[in-house]
Amino acid sequence: MNKKFDVKAQAKDILEETFDTEAVMLLGKISEEMQLILVSNPSPTFVDAARIVTHYFVNDGRSEGFIEDWLRTAEEHCKSRGLDEADQPKAMLSDLGIFRFMWFLREKGLSEDQINIVLTGAIQQATDNQDE
Numbered sequence: 001m002n003k004k005f006d007v008k009a010q011a012k013d014i015l016e017e018t019f020d021t022e023a024v025m026l027l028g029k030i031s032e033e034m035q036l037i038l039v040s041n042p043s044p045t046f047v048d049a050a051r052i053v054t055h056y057f058v059n060d061g062r063s064e065g066f067i068e069d070w071l072r073t074a075e076e077h078c079k080s081r082g083l084d085e086a087d088q089p090k091a092m093l094s095d096l097g098i099f100r101f102m103w104f105l106r107e108k109g110l111s112e113d114q115i116n117i118v119l120t121g122a123i124q125q126a127t128d129n130q131d132e
Contacts, residue, residue, distance in 0.1 A: 011121025014114050023108060030104060034097035041093065046075075049089035053096050070099075 015024065041048055050071055057067045074095050078088040098119065105115045 007117060008121040008124055011118045014110070014118055018108060018110060018114075027101070027104060030097070030100050034093075034100065037093055038090070038097075041090075043086075044089040044093060046085075046089050046092075049092040052093060056096060056100075 015027075019027070037052060041052065044052070053071060053074070054067050057070065062070075071092075074092045075088065077095065078091045081091070083091055101119060101122070102115055105118060110118065
């Protein structure tokens, strides 16, 4: 339990030291948007997930090749984790959220180690909140 607290505390320290108020608000907006997508699509099909991912990446200015590669990689990742077909689309949407967080953190200049700490802290926080 102390290790969980330490990682969450480290993540909080990294964010507080690195981000200004505007960046924290943008990070919160990503979280809210992803939560809305997941709540609005509790049982997405692969077509639903592909549409949502494609829409996001088109609006973000990504190329068709990038989008196709991302979808293919996400699908392969889901299969490699042993998820059944019914759970794969939701996992792909979760992967989109993680991608968005990582991209944002990378754009703000965080190192890979810092990004891993922040993501681990966020996952632990979300897990703790679900347990309550």
